[in-house]
Amino acid sequence: MGQDLVSRLRADIVSHIFMPEAKLKFADLTKRYDVGIGTLREALSQLVSEGFVTLEAGKGFKVAQVSREELIEVTDHFVDLEKRAIADAIAHGDDDWESHIVAAHHRLSIIENLPWAQRMERHGEWVQRHREFHESLVAACQGRWLFRLRSMMFDQLDRYRFLSKMSLDGQGKKKFEEHRLIMQAVLDRDVAKATEMIEEHIRGTTEAGLKVL
Amino acid sequence: MGQDLVSRLRADIVSHIFMPEAKLKFADLTKRYDVGIGTLREALSQLVSEGFVTLEAGKGFKVAQVSREELIEVTDHFVDLEKRAIADAIAHGDDDWESHIVAAHHRLSIIENLPWAQRMERHGEWVQRHREFHESLVAACQGRWLFRLRSMMFDQLDRYRFLSKMSLDGQGKKKFEEHRLIMQAVLDRDVAKATEMIEEHIRGTTEAGLKVL
DNA sequence: GACAATCAGATTTTCGAAAAATTTATATTC
DNA sequence: GAATATAAATTTTTCGAAAATCTGATTGTC
Numbered sequence: 001m002g003q004d005l006v007s008r009l010r011a012d013i014v015s016h017i018f019m020p021e022a023k024l025k026f027a028d029l030t031k032r033y034d035v036g037i038g039t040l041r042e043a044l045s046q047l048v049s050e051g052f053v054t055l056e057a058g059k060g061f062k063v064a065q066v067s068r069e070e071l072i073e074v075t076d077h078f079v080d081l082e083k084r085a086i087a088d089a090i091a092h093g094d095d096d097w098e099s100h101i102v103a104a105h106h107r108l109s110i111i112e113n114l115p116w117a118q119r120m121e122r123h124g125e126w127v128q129r130h131r132e133f134h135e136s137l138v139a140a141c142q143g144r145w146l147f148r149l150r151s152m153m154f155d156q157l158d159r160y161r162f163l164s165k166m167s168l169d170g171q172g173k174k175k176f177e178e179h180r181l182i183m184q185a186v187l188d189r190d191v192a193k194a195t196e197m198i199e200e201h202i203r204g205t206t207e208a209g210l211k212v213l
Numbered sequence: 214m215g216q217d218l219v220s221r222l223r224a225d226i227v228s229h230i231f232m233p234e235a236k237l238k239f240a241d242l243t244k245r246y247d248v249g250i251g252t253l254r255e256a257l258s259q260l261v262s263e264g265f266v267t268l269e270a271g272k273g274f275k276v277a278q279v280s281r282e283e284l285i286e287v288t289d290h291f292v293d294l295e296k297r298a299i300a301d302a303i304a305h306g307d308d309d310w311e312s313h314i315v316a317a318h319h320r321l322s323i324i325e326n327l328p329w330a331q332r333m334e335r336h337g338e339w340v341q342r343h344r345e346f347h348e349s350l351v352a353a354c355q356g357r358w359l360f361r362l363r364s365m366m367f368d369q370l371d372r373y374r375f376l377s378k379m380s381l382d383g384q385g386k387k388k389f390e391e392h393r394l395i396m397q398a399v400l401d402r403d404v405a406k407a408t409e410m411i412e413e414h415i416r417g418t419t420e421a422g423l424k425v426l
Numbered sequence: 427g428a429c430a431a432t433c434a435g436a437t438t439t440t441c442g443a444a445a446a447a448t449t450t451a452t453a454t455t456c
Numbered sequence: 457g458a459a460t461a462t463a464a465a466t467t468t469t470t471c472g473a474a475a476a477t478c479t480g481a482t483t484g485t486c
Binding site for chain 1: 471
Binding site for chain 2: 038041042045046048049050051070073074077143144145146148149153156
């Protein structure tokens, strides 16, 4: 399915299998993903609007750059949007929303509790479950564009989260504890605490990323 | 060129040539725009990420809905982002930026000074020049994502601007004067006044749109 | 040697035909 | 007559060949 190809491409860009500014040639990609040129082109042009890929007319597709400046800006936008989305979700969330959060957190904690080496092996899964956990927190957000914009920024941060993975080694346990506390604050419907913790959580990761860039 | 097709499609959606929720069939579109299916698909999938079109797997493309709720939400996001972008642009803009604003305003005023009937005839051009004027105001904005997000919301508002066109009949002169005053405030580097005026300018149009929806 | 023109190879872009899927219409059964 | 199954028609989706474009090397000229 098409949407799945977009996700696979994005995942490969996020995990730096395709390095920033690398050329994305159709000849290579059709082999790697076993799809036709047209299908690929459609997926890539979607990633252009998402900001992961750039397209220069006649010169083809390239992986978008990463930079300190962008990381800082994206972090600021994400923190701002995420706080609002969390508040919105806490205001509107029901029992179903709560139980989905608990479930997503459990799935994430299974990987986060693994020994370091194993956790690294399953980094792709971690990214996925981490995304799902954070998304579950704001799933009850009523503002559709608020949700959309914050998800866009979250996806962008995923690229930098991978970079910070290296300088993050010792911090695994700390991040894990933060996830639990954020969940608790959200379930307690404590907007002030939840937003404050989220901000600290995100900015901490960004700090680590800035060290590598 | 591909990008141009995206613009033409967007313009036709904005101007309600394709009504909200209307099905976008390839058979029709290939004739209308005289391009192949693949090219069309690429353009449409870009409009999906922009939020103008929806895609249900296997069921094809449809024009995205419009609603009071969305208009209100998009307005709020746009006002917020535009104010920040204007402040950013005023902080960084140079002489070149200023002169582009004056030029864009002049081009817009040529159409806005036309008698009502003629102005309506050239509504497509007005939309384009109106976009260019507003974009020129924030062109010096350094935050690339701030610029991007605000442009996204501006494009969304274009859909509703068309709706408000009808209930706007008497207000043409007022809007024209507002554009001049906003330009003046920006050129004076008066952030407080510029942001205040922009907000009033936008919310006024949204009010008109809400009457129709 | 510096610069422009030319050409071959590689890459992107476009297109429409074939395959897959969905919807609509028709027939069959209870 | 309603419900289900079958067939036809419509529409979407995929794919790769052909056209257009770009890149880089080679040749020729000043």
